[in-house]
Amino acid sequence: MEKKEFVCIGCPLGCNVAVETEGKDIKSITGNTCPRGADYVTKELTDPRRIVTSLVRVKGGELPVVSVKTVADIPRDKIGECVKALKEIVLQAPVCIGDVVVENVCGTGVNVIATKNVEKV
Numbered sequence: 546m547e548k549k550e551f552v553c554i555g556c557p558l559g560c561n562v563a564v565e566t567e568g569k570d571i572k573s574i575t576g577n578t579c580p581r582g583a584d585y586v587t588k589e590l591t592d593p594r595r596i597v598t599s600l601v602r603v604k605g606g607e608l609p610v611v612s613v614k615t616v617a618d619i620p621r622d623k624i625g626e627c628v629k630a631l632k633e634i635v636l637q638a639p640v641c642i643g644d645v646v647v648e649n650v651c652g653t654g655v656n657v658i659a660t661k662n663v664e665k666v
């Protein structure tokens with residue numbers, strides 16, 4: 546039996562959640578105040594995912610970069626590839642909040658969108 550500890554990021558309470566596993570089987574989850582904590586650690590153990598935030602270069606705009614983020618979480622092992630792909634992109638101003646910067650980033654089925662406006666100069 547292996548024991549792992551997590552801090553749930555589901556809300557500011559930050560519960561310490563302990564999980565006992567045997568191989569790939571989860572035997573017990575304790576310490577979570579609500580079911581979201583159990584969902585969080587189960588996902589962390591079986592399919593860890595993260596929202597990715599980054600910056601993308603912009604040409605001809607009032608700012609040289611725009612902040613972007615994935616519209617949903619993507620597999621943790623795709624984060625490096627995603628960040629690398631975003632480094633290759635140069636957008637043309639204007640850029641509006643919600644503009645799709647990359648569709649289906651790295652085959653994850655998730656789009657990357659702009660989270661800031663950059664006006665044309």
Ligand code: SF4
Pocket residue numbers: 553554555556557558559560577578579580581582583
């Ligand atoms: S287990 Fe529930 S109450 Fe505790 S941090 Fe996670 S979401 Fe918040």
